[in-house]
Amino acid sequence: MASEIRLDHRVAIITGAGAGLGRSHALAMAARGAKVVVNDLGGHVDGSGADKSAADHVVDEIRAVGGEAVANYDSVATPEGARAIVQTAVDAFGTVDIVVNNAGIIRFKKFMEHTPEDFAANLAVHLSGSFYMCQAAFPIMQKKRYGRFVFTSSSGGLRGGADGVAYGAAKAGIMGLAFVMAHTGAPYNVLSNVILPNAYTRMTEAMVAPRNVDKLSPEFISPLVVYLSSEQCSLNHEMFACGGGTVARTIIALAPGWRAASKAELTPEAIRDHLSEIMDMTGYANPQSAEEETRLVVGRRQK
Ligand code: NAI
Numbered sequence: 330m331a332s333e334i335r336l337d338h339r340v341a342i343i344t345g346a347g348a349g350l351g352r353s354h355a356l357a358m359a360a361r362g363a364k365v366v367v368n369d370l371g372g373h374v375d376g377s378g379a380d381k382s383a384a385d386h387v388v389d390e391i392r393a394v395g396g397e398a399v400a401n402y403d404s405v406a407t408p409e410g411a412r413a414i415v416q417t418a419v420d421a422f423g424t425v426d427i428v429v430n431n432a433g434i435i436r437f438k439k440f441m442e443h444t445p446e447d448f449a450a451n452l453a454v455h456l457s458g459s460f461y462m463c464q465a466a467f468p469i470m471q472k473k474r475y476g477r478f479v480f481t482s483s484s485g486g487l488r489g490g491a492d493g494v495a496y497g498a499a500k501a502g503i504m505g506l507a508f509v510m511a512h513t514g515a516p517y518n519v520l521s522n523v524i525l526p527n528a529y530t531r532m533t534e535a536m537v538a539p540r541n542v543d544k545l546s547p548e549f550i551s552p553l554v555v556y557l558s559s560e561q562c563s564l565n566h567e568m569f570a571c572g573g574g575t576v577a578r579t580i581i582a583l584a585p586g587w588r589a590a591s592k593a594e595l596t597p598e599a600i601r602d603h604l605s606e607i608m609d610m611t612g613y614a615n616p617q618s619a620e621e622e623t624r625l626v627v628g629r630r631q632k
Pocket residue numbers: 344345346347348349350351368369370371372373374376383403404405406431432433434454458481482483484525526527528529530531532533
């Protein structure tokens with residue numbers, strides 16, 4: 330059997346680690362030897378409020394079992410906040426090796442009830458926050474030629490669902506950000522992967538039946554986060570759906586499609602008539618870059 334996965338001498342920042350999934354990731358990473366920055370604003374699930382005790386409590390939990398952790402209370406939603414979070418890691422532990430972009434909020438509302446402020450607030454925490462964290466941490470990782478980013482997306486972004494347009498749009502954006510980071514970081518051994526978790530937390534408590542609470546413990550998600558954060562992981566540009574014990578690769582697939590022989594042949598009626606070929610996923614591809622997708626789509630030879 331391969332050796333145990335350890336994070337000794339690694340410095341990990343977990344955003345939104347004062348509760349739910351982030352707390353579980355922080356405990357799991359500290360248990361594997363990582364020095365952990367427990368970042369959390371300590372707000373309500375809708376993004377309002379702030380309370381330092383959320384992050385402090387998790388730091389206490391880690392220290393109580395002999396782990397190393399410090400708290401940070403800044404918001405990921407501003408560039409200054411993200412820089413301060415990274416600075417906390419540098420001040421306390423000298424560097425940063427791992428960033429788990431986990432902080433999140435949600436406002437369950439019907440599509441037409443979403444205000445511009447609701448939309449902006451979701452984008453600010455999930456998408457801008459992940460971007461600011463990457464920009465703050467990447468130069469350090471680039472210089473040392475080592476780093477791991479784990480991004481937290483959602484099936485609400487990849488697949489869509491009712492009542493969460495701002496959340497879904499922000500979570501879909503995170504996939505695009507992660508893919509760009511995967512390309513940006515690859516030459517420097519800075520790897521980026523995405524999780525799409527399913528877990529019982531305060532964010533999902535209204536959606537989970539009491540009988541499923543234990544089955545959907547955040548502890549079913551954190552082992553994947555530890556693996557993706559580790560030196561033993563060489564995956565990059567990947568996404569994993571997870572929850573309740575399942576860990577499954579998920580992709581954005583491209584069908585072979587149908588190609589018209591000429592401009593004249595490419596009519597709305599021809600699309601209707603070739604719909605079965607256009608929709609057929611047999612022999613799909615999973616392009617790893619925009620260039621690869623363009624090559625496959627535009628350069629595809631006629632069948
Ligand atoms: P949670 O509400 O328990 O945890 C989110 C944490 O982020 C909170 O402690 C909160 O204070 C913190 N936070 C919010 N805004 C922040 C900011 N601006 N700066 C720093 N910290 C901030 O919810 P949960 O479920 O643990 O969510 C963790 C992540 O997982 C979120 O990104 C969420 O969208 C995502 N997710 C969760 C799913 C689930 O089934 N629980 C499903 C899909 C995605």
